[in-house]
Amino acid sequence: MRHLEWNDRYKINVESIDKDHQMLFATMNKLIKISESEDKSEWACREGVKYLKNHTMEHFEHEEKYMQDNQYEEYEIHKRLHDDFRYKTLPALEEELERTCYSEDSVRHFLGVCIGWVVAHTLTEDQVLVKRTPLSRRVKLLPGKEVDALQAVIIQLTREMLGLKAKLIGEQYAGENFGKMICCHFSYRGDKKTRWDVTLILEECLVLKIVGRILNVEYKKVDDMVINVIRYVARQFLEQVRESFPAIDLLKLEKECLLTHEQIVKSFEREEKLCSLLFDTGEGYLVFCVASNGTINSKISPAIDAQHAMGIIQDYLVREKEEQENAKRKILVVDDSDFLRASITKLLADDYEVIEASSSISAIKKIALNRPDLVLLDYEMPICDGKQALEMIRSETDMANTPVFFLTGRGDRESVKNVAALKPDGYLLKTMPEEVIKASIDGFFEKRSKSV
Numbered sequence: 001m002r003h004l005e006w007n008d009r010y011k012i013n014v015e016s017i018d019k020d021h022q023m024l025f026a027t028m029n030k031l032i033k034i035s036e037s038e039d040k041s042e043w044a045c046r047e048g049v050k051y052l053k054n055h056t057m058e059h060f061e062h063e064e065k066y067m068q069d070n071q072y073e074e075y076e077i078h079k080r081l082h083d084d085f086r087y088k089t090l091p092a093l094e095e096e097l098e099r100t101c102y103s104e105d106s107v108r109h110f111l112g113v114c115i116g117w118v119v120a121h122t123l124t125e126d127q128v129l130v131k132r133t134p135l136s137r138r139v140k141l142l143p144g145k146e147v148d149a150l151q152a153v154i155i156q157l158t159r160e161m162l163g164l165k166a167k168l169i170g171e172q173y174a175g176e177n178f179g180k181m182i183c184c185h186f187s188y189r190g191d192k193k194t195r196w197d198v199t200l201i202l203e204e205c206l207v208l209k210i211v212g213r214i215l216n217v218e219y220k221k222v223d224d225m226v227i228n229v230i231r232y233v234a235r236q237f238l239e240q241v242r243e244s245f246p247a248i249d250l251l252k253l254e255k256e257c258l259l260t261h262e263q264i265v266k267s268f269e270r271e272e273k274l275c276s277l278l279f280d281t282g283e284g285y286l287v288f289c290v291a292s293n294g295t296i297n298s299k300i301s302p303a304i305d306a307q308h309a310m311g312i313i314q315d316y317l318v319r320e321k322e323e324q325e326n327a328k329r330k331i332l333v334v335d336d337s338d339f340l341r342a343s344i345t346k347l348l349a350d351d352y353e354v355i356e357a358s359s360s361i362s363a364i365k366k367i368a369l370n371r372p373d374l375v376l377l378d379y380e381m382p383i384c385d386g387k388q389a390l391e392m393i394r395s396e397t398d399m400a401n402t403p404v405f406f407l408t409g410r411g412d413r414e415s416v417k418n419v420a421a422l423k424p425d426g427y428l429l430k431t432m433p434e435e436v437i438k439a440s441i442d443g444f445f446e447k448r449s450k451s452v
Helices: 015-036 042-069 075-099 104-123 146-162 204-215 224-242 261-270 309-326 338-348 360-370 386-395 413-421 434-451
Strands: 167-170 181-189 195-203 252-259 275-280 285-292 330-334 353-357 374-378 404-408 426-429
Touching (some): 015 042, 042 075, 104 146, 104 204, 104 224, 104 309, 146 167, 146 224, 146 275, 146 285, 181 204, 181 224, 195 204, 195 261, 204 224, 224 252, 224 309, 252 309, 330 338, 330 360, 338 353, 338 434, 353 360, 360 374, 374 434, 386 404, 404 434, 426 434
Parallel strands (some): 330 374, 404 426
Antiparallel strands (some): 167 275, 181 252, 275 285
């Protein structure tokens, strides 16, 4: 059973507001319990939604009065966020509930959106009311220094909002496939046809951790509830970043959509990103991309609007499942010989996604970015040989368990003994017939599949 757990992270130490927040958490917990009960009724769900809405409206009034009484300088910004939720988001959700006679899916959609919005807003805007924590958006980005400052903003906001320590590991993310991911894409437009596309990509394991902590349950897979919670967490996250970015601060959100990895790759093929930053949070990867006057359009992925949100999210989950089921295992081939890399790529390309690296240093970067399922590593490379490369791989926590096969051109007993002593997951002689190399790799993956 999922439930929101009130804890010190959410407190702002204003008794009346904290009391309101606790009541909101308790009300959403009751609605979660009703929605997941086997004998739930439309009347019970209807009353739960009505109670939650009424208390939300009261809370907004209390909070706005507190801001006015204390002459809160950013009252208008805060109130604008309240108004967007009470006059746009909630009415659209209520209309959906009525249209579907409070179906299970529509109630889950309602809960996911409310939980994501309330939790994210409590951890961001509400914390600033008493300036207990100077949020990232207080850092105004300066011309010429945007990217450096943006890195600091995202790292700080990841800590404050998600409770995670992020570190930058790549400044030129280009759509590399580091595994299962959720991609939230937002298009902003100004009066003079100025357009900015902002994309937040989260590794699936990170999404499951974030939502699991919010709902105090261990999630094994992404479902519609997870998507709706993370959508609104992502929106609040980007709102905080946006207010620090002068170029897009005043633009209006025109479109929100979810992209698959295939669509992410296509977006990189069509447009140049102003910045594309990859962070490691310790719980999974997070990518932040910004493009000006980009070309992502409705034909690529439909916009999530009030009337079609449930259907679009269900279609997205189906597409993601199909894409993951059809995804090829990734193999990184590391060799200083262009000819050998080309030969192995040609041999494996029909059944595997093959990535290449010409040196050990390049290989470490490719492993971090792409999370390959197997590395074929040349044992005898100049400067940094296979032995040193394997030691680096095994010394890094994030990649220590990556399977590695050595590629060696020497088949004499002493050379094979030296290679085996390093305890790779396997080794292949470059002189082996191609069909033997292919069979060895296929056999490795078949054996791993059976052991899972």
